[in-house]
Each structure stands twice: as structure tokens, then as C-alpha cells.
Amino acid sequence: MTPRWFAVLLLGLVKQSSSEEDECSVGVIGESAILPCIYNGTQSLLSANISAWWRSETEEMLRAMWRQGEEILNVSLLESSRVLMPSLCPQTGDFSMTLTGIVPMDAKTYSLHISFDDEETSSVLCTVCLKVGAHFSFPVIQRGETNVEHQTQFVCHSRGGYPQAALHWLINSTDQPPSGSVKAYAQPLQDSELYNITSVMTVSNAKHIPVTCTVENRILNETFSTIYWPEEKQFSPVVARASEAMLVFSTVVIIIVSLLVAMGIVFQVKWDRERRRPRLHEDDSDTEDTDITMDMEHLDSLTDTVV
Numbered sequence: 001m002t003p004r005w006f007a008v009l010l011l012g013l014v015k016q017s018s019s020e021e022d023e024c025s026v027g028v029i030g031e032s033a034i035l036p037c038i039y040n041g042t043q044s045l046l047s048a049n050i051s052a053w054w055r056s057e058t059e060e061m062l063r064a065m066w067r068q069g070e071e072i073l074n075v076s077l078l079e080s081s082r083v084l085m086p087s088l089c090p091q092t093g094d095f096s097m098t099l100t101g102i103v104p105m106d107a108k109t110y111s112l113h114i115s116f117d118d119e120e121t122s123s124v125l126c127t128v129c130l131k132v133g134a135h136f137s138f139p140v141i142q143r144g145e146t147n148v149e150h151q152t153q154f155v156c157h158s159r160g161g162y163p164q165a166a167l168h169w170l171i172n173s174t175d176q177p178p179s180g181s182v183k184a185y186a187q188p189l190q191d192s193e194l195y196n197i198t199s200v201m202t203v204s205n206a207k208h209i210p211v212t213c214t215v216e217n218r219i220l221n222e223t224f225s226t227i228y229w230p231e232e233k234q235f236s237p238v239v240a241r242a243s244e245a246m247l248v249f250s251t252v253v254i255i256i257v258s259l260l261v262a263m264g265i266v267f268q269v270k271w272d273r274e275r276r277r278p279r280l281h282e283d284d285s286d287t288e289d290t291d292i293t294m295d296m297e298h299l300d301s302l303t304d305t306v307v
């Protein structure tokens with residue numbers, strides 16, 4: 001499916017986004033997140049009897065009690081103990097809650113309540129919201145032809161993200177695709193809340209222009225772009241051609257050098273023989289003959305392997 005003549009350049013762009021409503025913690029699906037809460041009040045936590053509990057909008061999740069700093073109760077009210085609080089809260093003042101195995105349903109607002117000395121009244125120490133997302137993969141662009149002349153189809157695909165996002169196209173780095181040229185699909189993945197997203201853009205005369213596909217995950221503050229370079233702008237095939245040329249060149253050089261060496265040896269041996277002939281026995285010249293053939297064979301096999 002992937003023709004050899006194009007190159008795809010991946011660009012990871014992490015875009016700055018405005019941080020107005022971004023007081024929330026961010027959790028990635030399947031991982032854990034910390035909902036921070038630090039006690040900064042003036043009342044001593046160690047000399048009092050305290051109860052502290054985390055609530056979501058709908059239910060209590062975790063409750064703990066300390067008598068003068070010593071833990072006397074610690075219950076997770078959530079299924080499979082997905083919530084944890086440090087046990088030394090009164091000592092450190094850190095009541096942050098860790099929520100593990102995050103699922104999309106966890107995107108809520110949570111609050112930590114605290115009451116002193118078994119008082120009826122409690123106060124809210126912290127209110128923390130959680131946003132949930134999952135990383136989309138880098139978009140992958142594939143190019144195809146259509147039956148219509150001068151028309152090109154680009155398919156951009158990104159997998160396994162949350163929440164469902166749209167893929168955005170740019171033609172020639174700046175131009176929006178013409179209206180009606182883009183069809184988008186989202187495929188929910190089985191047994192998870194994640195999505196594959198696909199976008200198909202059908203455009204005319206775009207064969208020689210770079211095309212960009214971008215996926216933006218606003219929750220995770222991630223923007224990934226892939227640029228599909230047309231034939232003329234490609235990089236890797238140029239590199240491939242250069243290295244092919246290098247290979248041919250070095251092969252030729254090796255052959256020439258081998259021939260020169262071989263000729264040198266032949267002349268050297270001949271010259272030696274001429275010079276020594278009057279003084280040498282026939283046995284000696286026989287040995288030299290063998291040497292030459294061996295050398296030639298060796299050279300032959302050398303050039304064979306190189307070519």
C-alpha cells in the first residue's frame with residue numbers, strides 16, 4: 001500500500017493552549033491521578049480528633065479518622081480500593097487522594113471534607129476536578145488514487161484516544177480543505193472507552209502539494225501532526241538514491257583497484273622470474289606459478305563478493 005516514492009515526515013507539536021479553566025487535575029485512562037489537597041489551616045491536626053473524607057458529586061469515596069494523630073479508621077468506600085490517601089495526613093497535612101485505574105466516569109469534581117473533635121459541622125478543605133483523557137497515536141497518512149482524473153484521496157488514521165477528537169487537514173501547510181471534501185469516522189474500541197479516528201480527504205490537483213493531518217487532544221494538551229510530502233519534496237528516496245550511487249561508485253573503485261593490484265602482482269612476478277631465470281631451478285618457477293593462480297583466484301572471489 002505504501003509506494004516507495006514518498007516520504008512521510010512526522011512532527012510532534014505540543015501546542016500552547018490557554019489555561020483558563022485548567023485548574024483541574026488530568027488523568028490518563030488506565031493510569032492513576034493525584035487529586036491534591038494540602039491542609040494549610042491554623043488549627044493543629046495532631047492535638048485534635050479529626051475525620052476526613054473525600055466525596056465525589058454523588059458519593060463518599062474514602063473516610064479516615066485520627067485520634068491525636070493516630071489512625072483509628074481507614075475505609076475505602078469505592079469498589080476495589082481504587083482510592084488511597086497517605087496514612088500520615090495529620091503529620092504532613094497532605095490529604096491528597098490517589099485514584100488508580102482511571103476510567104472516563106471518573107471525570108468529576110471531588111471535595112475533601114474535614115471535621116474536628118467530632119463536631120457536627122465539617123468544612124470543605126479542597127475542591128478538585130478531574131479531567132480524563134487517553135493519548136491518540138501519531139496520525140498516519142496514506143495516499144490513494146480515485147477513479148476521477150487529477151483527484152487524490154488521503155486517509156489519515158489515529159488510534160486509541162479519548163475523548164473522541166476530530167482530525168484536521170491542511171493543504172500546502174495553510175489552506176483548509178474545500179468544504180465537502182472530508183469524511184470523518186470514529187470507531188469505538190471494544191472493551192474500552194477509546195476511539196480510533198479516521199478522516200478521508202478527497203481533493204483535486206493535490207498530488208504535488210504537502211498535506212498535513214493533525215489530531216488535537218484538548219484534555220491532555222497534546223497536538224500531533226503528520227505531514228505527507230509529495231514526490232518532489234521527499235527526503236528519504238533522495239537518501240536512498242545517494243546511497244545506491246555510493247554503492248555503485250565504491251564497487252567500481254574496488255574493481256579497478258583489484259585489477260591494478262592484480263596487474264601489479266603479475267608484472268612483479270614476471271619481472272622477478274625474468275630477472276632470476278638464469279639462476280633458478282625449474283622447481284622454483286613452478287611454485288611461483290602456483291602463487292600467481294592463487295592470488296588471481298583470491299582476487300576473483302573478492303570482486304565477486306563485492307559485486
Ligand SMILES: *[C@@H]1O[C@H](CO)[C@@H](O)[C@H](O)[C@H]1NC(C)=O
Nearest residue numbers: 014015016017018019022221
Ligand atoms: C500545554 O503544554 C504546553 C507545553 O508543554 C505548556 O506550556 C502549557 O502550559 C500546557 N497547557 C496546559 C493547559 O496544560
Ligand SMILES: *[C@@H]1O[C@H](CO)[C@@H](O)[C@H](O)[C@H]1NC(C)=O
Nearest residue numbers: 037038039040041042125126
Ligand atoms: C490556604 O490555601 C488556600 C488555597 O489553597 C489559600 O486561598 C489560603 O490563602 C491559604 N491559607 C494560608 C493560611 O496559607
Ligand SMILES: *[C@@H]1O[C@H](CO)[C@@H](O)[C@H](O)[C@H]1NC(C)=O
Nearest residue numbers: 064071074084085086087088
Ligand atoms: C489506609 O490503609 C492503606 C493500607 O491498608 C494505606 O495504604 C493507606 O495509606 C491508609 N490511608 C489512610 C488515610 O490512613
Ligand SMILES: *[C@@H]1O[C@H](CO)[C@@H](O)[C@H](O)[C@H]1NC(C)=O
Nearest residue numbers: 047048049067068116117118
Ligand atoms: C478524642 O477522642 C477521645 C475518645 O474518642 C476522647 O477521649 C478525647 O477527649 C477526644 N479529644 C478531643 C480533643 O476531642
Ligand SMILES: *[C@@H]1O[C@H](CO)[C@@H](O)[C@H](O)[C@H]1NC(C)=O
Nearest residue numbers: 171172173174175205208209
Ligand atoms: C503553496 O504555498 C506556497 C507558499 O506558501 C506557494 O508559493 C505555492 O504557490 C502554494 N502552492 C499551491 C499549489 O497552492
Ligand SMILES: *[C@@H]1O[C@H](CO)[C@@H](O)[C@H](O)[C@H]1NC(C)=O
Nearest residue numbers: 157158159187188189190196
Ligand atoms: C484501530 O486501529 C488499529 C490500527 O491503528 C487497528 O489495528 C484496529 O483494528 C482498529 N480498531 C477498530 C475497532 O477500528
